[in-house]
Amino acid sequence: MAKNEHPGKPLRPTHQDKLAGVLNSDPAYDGQFFYAVKSTGIFCRPSCKSKNPKIENIDFFDTSDDAQRAGYRPCKRCRPDLLTYEPYKENVEAIYNAIMTHLLEQESLTAQMKALGAHQDPIKSAFKTRYGSLPSALITQKRLSLAADGLLTTTKPILQIALDSGFSSQSAFYDAFKRTYHTSPGKYRKQNTNS
Template sequence: MSFLNEEVMWDAVIHCQEAYDGLFCYAVKSTGICCKPSCKSRIPLKENVTFYSSVSAAMADGYRPCKRCRPNLLQSNEEELVQSIKQLIERDYHHTLTLEQISLHVGMSKYHLQRVFKRNTGMSPLEYVTKLRVDEASTRLQTTEQTITDIAHDLGYTSSAHFSNVFRQQTGYTPSEYRMRR
């Protein structure tokens, strides 16, 4: 945002300039809402406006996306969006990963994220996390002597009992039974 100073951004807001959409967003303290520069809503008082480089940054500060201009849906290509979500999940599935964290990362509501992801992959983000974890656990159970407890903790489960339950639901085997199959 080096070429964007507050004066340029404010001018873009008061003139509803679409050319600046995606380059920054603004948040209005009095309403708790963030908008695209091209939003056709009433122009806020300048002293109530804060500028952000992204919608996700504004949302992280507690602002909600405007229902009129929907700044959180700037990315129109759902396939690219889903690919971005999958990359985030694939990078971090070993850790606790919530829908809230993912939604803040991509800059959209968790409800919309859930719908878009499921429509494009056939599963929810949580189901995708579970699939990745079970796939890796299956490989480790077959190729290593690592304990079930260690595998569970390495994959982000807080207890081996929870891990065993999820693994059995997904594969039809307990981790011990699965390991004996090798």
């Protein structure tokens, strides 16, 4: 399968995307469309682990209601009729909580991210759907905003601010800061304070 490196999900998956999604049981497409199997009269979420149908028997629907109106019954396994279904809901919420509570404890956060699957594509994708950014981007964003605040409200040296905000080094901090603020931490401090 050609790996889809889109950030997040495409708004309208193409027919090929949908087929690939179904054949790979890709949870990234859950909620975007449903597929029905003409030979069984049952419809599923893309991530359903039931055995792959013959391609010529697949029928796509945008919503669960559409599939049901067309006469298909919801699969008992993936329950495409439950609208609140969110893939990886528990992982995604646990990742978010870990970021919020352990932002400054690098080692602990890294270990938790790994344990919760924060580096796995489907989980990253579900996280982004829910919170608008990837876990790693959210971590950086939170640390940067802490650091920016520190630059403006304290006179601490920049290295200290970097470490206090959870960055592993001054250079990692500079790189991330420049990418977001398009200036260096020192200039940012000068430009935004009267000192």
